[in-house]
Amino acid sequence: MATTDRQATTLALAHALSAAERGLAVLPLSRTKLPALRSPHHDDPEPAAPCHGECGRPGHGVYDASTDPARIRELFAAAPWATGYGIACGLPPHHLIGVDLDTKPGTDASAALRETALRRLFAIPDTVVVLTPSGGRHLWLTGPPDTVVPNSAGRLAPGIDIRGAGGYLVGPGSRTGHGVYMTAPGTAHLPPAPCPPSLLRLLLLPPPARHPAPPAPGTHGRGLVRFVRSAHEGQRNTRLFWAACRAYENGIGPALAAPLAEAARRTGLSEREARATIASAARMTGHRPPGARP
Incomplete structure (x- = not known):
């Protein structure tokens, strides 16, 4: 050797x-x-x-x-x-959960995680971050001792893999054929942070149905429009993004895009800002943004 x-x-x-x-x-x-x-x-x-x-x-x-x-x-x-x-993930005392943010061409996993946090109303905590040789990142979180988090690939969002029970993370200081894994500056001293409850619920959800039956844009759609219309300054983009995500997840996004944009404009957002936020929600939920070419 x-x-x-x-x-x-x-x-x-x-x-x-x-x-x-x-x-x-x-x-x-x-x-x-x-x-x-x-x-x-x-x-x-x-x-x-x-x-x-x-x-x-x-x-x-x-x-x-x-x-x-x-x-x-x-x-x-x-x-x-x-x-x-x-x-190894999932073992006591930490019950480690690894959030693997990949860097495949055309995929921004870090942005996808930020959008998921915005959509689900949780904050990404300060925690240990390991930098991979390919430019990706591993976030270390901890889970409850009585909860088994499964491994998954791309289920949370494209480019985001989860390492749970039965999985493992490459440790910082490891040398591979592509380079060395290193702890991100300023995070080595941190303990793994508890997984936000809203994120934990997402990790435990069963995979969504591939072809859910789209409901009619009735009362639920009107409620989302009212939710956006009642936003105050500082809430406008967040509320619009959240409402648009809910609309697309429930199959009424295309029908509700214009009413949501109009409601956002009434709160003070520009047409361009409103359309960009709705397009981001469409991409985040796996749909074609309004006006996108096939």
Whole structure:
């Protein structure tokens, strides 16, 4: 093994042990971000039930994760090619939830999260943020001990993946084939912040129906228009965005776009501001913005 690889393994072990001191269960990762140890059951006949480490041998992925320094050293000794470490989510005492904001072409996951926070009326808390080599970010949050948050990919919004029970996050200080994961400046000293209740509810919701039956724009639509019309200065954009999101989620967005824009103009927003906010709500909820070309 090259000297640089040995150094990377030594550094990864040091970072992993430091994370374990904070109560975070860790496991060794390879340069591909996958668990470094191969399954001991790779050549076994198909078992009746999957083994999650009950056999006592390492190589069970996230189920190898531990906070015991002796165990962590054993795992890294068995995987001297490891150059990083993973942090298991969903385990006590932190019950970690990872919000993975990706940077795929045409996707601004950070903006999508901000729009979700605005739409659902919660604040994104100050917490640990890990910067990925590709330019993405991992936000560390904590969940209630009696709640199991599932893993998901793109369900909350395009480019936002959630790491929950049975998942793991690449720990800061890990070296991969694309670069090094690092804690964002000013966040290393922070504890993982509690997940906002409104966001937690979103993470626990079942996937939405693909083709919900669109309701008629009746009383609900008139209520949304009144909600926008009664906005005071400082609330106008927020109320319009929230109402437009509700309209599109309920299948009445196209029919309600003009009435909502008119209501917003009566509160003092310009035509351009109103249309831009409604278009943003349409995109956020997966619909074509008003006036967009097919």
